Amino acid sequence: MNADPAGVGQLGDRAGTVDVARERAQTVGVRSAHHLNAAGAALPPVAVVDEVVAHLRREEHEGGYEAAAAVAGRIEELYAAAARVVCAAPEEIALADSATTGLRVIVDALRLNGSSRLLVSRSTYVSHALHLLSLAADTGAELVVIPSGADGAVDLERLERLLTGGPRDVVCVAHVPTSSGLVEPVREIGALTRRSGAAYLLDATQSVGQLRVDVGEIGCDALVTTGRKFLRAPRGTGFAYVRGAFLERLVPVAPDVRGAVWTGAREWSLSPTARRLETWESSVAGRLGLRTALHQLLERGIDVTGAYLASTANVLRQGLAAIGGVTVRDPASSASGIVTFTVDGLEAEAVSRRLAKRDVRTVSVPASHGQWDLGWRGVPSVVRASVHVYNDDSDVAALLDAVAEIARGAVQR
Ligand SMILES: Cc1ncc(COP(=O)(O)O)c(C=O)c1O
Structure with a gap:
């Protein structure tokens, strides 16, 4: 050999x-x-699997809700660990079952209309692309694929020219795509979107866990990622980051008992944190596994x-x-x-x-x-x-x- x-x-x-x-x-x-x-x-590492299995055993003995109550503190630690990994605050983290769900909820909550413009990178993942294409067809929003340069990455000059200024532009970029080892110039894109006032949504599914992802440095308004890839966490886990001030723009299409309170016959109020984007039901065992995986990454x-x-x-x-x-x-x-x-x-x-x-x-x-x-x-x-x-x-x-x-x-x- x-x-x-x-x-x-x-x-x-x-x-x-x-x-x-x-x-x-x-x-x-x-x-x-x-x-x-x-x-x-x-x-996944042994410690992640052990954590998941131990919680499933606990649910077997105590019941799902009782077991969840017993580990509530550890789930709070998960928000803190996710926040540390992307350099955000725990209130800016929403847990999700996948990156696709995370991004869908965020994009839907932007309530696009016929004057919106979606500027998307060539690196966009299939499920995100299909969602955006379907939204564009439904709302009349314009969808533009940002040209890439000779190096395969977003062409920054062309992007700058495409930005019209103001919040009607929504820029969607995959940090690392599913289809190559490309790394998009996410910070430079952030500088452009900040200058123009466009919303900047980053799909960091293939980068969180393997690349330094600092949402402040990058300047994105929201980010989504998944657990099972470079984080080595269980399947069915993921999280999103939403910048505090950007959260005010997000009105969930389907508020859930986890992220909203039904305050009167026809009224409800939304959580003041990114948790307004979450749903009640989840795999607590999976999330405990994600917490352990994040801790291992931070330690390494x-x-x-x-x-x-x-x-x-x-x-x-x-x-x-x-x-x-x-x-x-x-x-x-x-x-x-x-x-x-x-x-x-x-x-x-x-x-x-x-x-x-x-x-x-x-x-x-x-x-x-x-x-x-x-x-x-x-x-x-x-x-x-x-x-x-x-x-x-x-x-x-x-x-x-x-x-x-x-x-x-x-x-x-
Ligand atoms: C770049 C990229 N974005 C998003 C996704 C979707 O992640 P999930 O299946 O957790 O929704 C993938 C999955 O392969 C991906 O490679």
């Missing part, structure tokens, strides 16, 4: 202070396969995590680029833990299936998950490999060796 096909050295040299051996010891999933799918759903350090993921992904990109018949599909502005590629003569799905047979877990991302990116670039699908702190040299070598073998086979057929 050629463990270093690209000759780019071992990850240990670049590992910073991530204790990869420790992370692996605390991650059961690394024992059965080379898991390179953090951008789909990362492997976001910058350390980000540096390790970016350098590991870089090793992968360079290794893949050195294999004949393989094309790395990431644009120039790629600095995240996501790597995308194609193999000549084989559909991405077939490559991903063949990798799985060799115990290397990746996914294929079709253009239908990102028409404004992959569809626009004319790439029908890509194989996506995404790394986390539990991935080591053995995972990198396994992917590169397996891809080389698959690419050779594709040429010989």
Whole structure:
């Protein structure tokens, strides 16, 4: 086995202070396969799973409401931890079951109309795009896809020209998309939106947990993210940030008993905090798992995590680029833990299936998950490999060796 096909050295040299051996010891999933799918759903650490299972057991014994009351303090700690991770205040955090739900509730609460303009990045995720397209069709709001530059990222000059000034413009950008390792220039976009008065909604689903996300520095009005990806939390968890002053603009379409009080026969009042966007029912066990995952991230350090993921992904990109018949599909502005590629003569799905047979877990991302990116670039699908702190040299070598073998086979057929 050629463990270093690209000759780019071992990850240990670049590992910073991530204790990869420790992370692996605390991650059961690394024992059965080379898991390179953090951008789909990362492997959770043992402590996160233990927390979830313990709460389910507690519910079994005490009942769901009684168990929830017993851990109410820990759920409050979750708001504080989420706030710390994105540098916000706990009152600016709303818990949600996914990033999609979080963004939908926020966008709906903006009450768009025929004079609204939605300026969306090419990096927009399928479910968000479909929601915005459907809203534009219903309300008559204009939807404009912001052109990207040669590096694949939002073209800032074009964006500046598109902004008309004032709150009727709503800018929606994915920090890191589902379809490549691209990192959008979110701070520069924030500077433009602040200057023009546009609302700025950031989809940080693929960045929170792997990149430094400081909502003050970025200047976004709202942000959504999910638990199961780079945060390594359970499925069905996520959270949103809404800037205090921006909250006043948000009037939920479907106020819920969690975020509103039914004060009279035809009156209700909304929570003064971001919790006005929440719904009552949730998986308390999942949220406790999210709290533990956030605490682990804060303990490990976001910058350390980000540096390790970016350098590991870089090793992968360079290794893949050195294999004949393989094309790395990431644009120039790629600095995240996501790597995308194609193999000549084989559909991405077939490559991903063949990798799985060799115990290397990746996914294929079709253009239908990102028409404004992959569809626009004319790439029908890509194989996506995404790394986390539990991935080591053995995972990198396994992917590169397996891809080389698959690419050779594709040429010989
Ligand atoms: C960039 C991006 N945004 C949003 C989502 C949706 O996240 P969720 O499934 O938690 O709603 C995804 C999921 O893959 C994504 O990659």
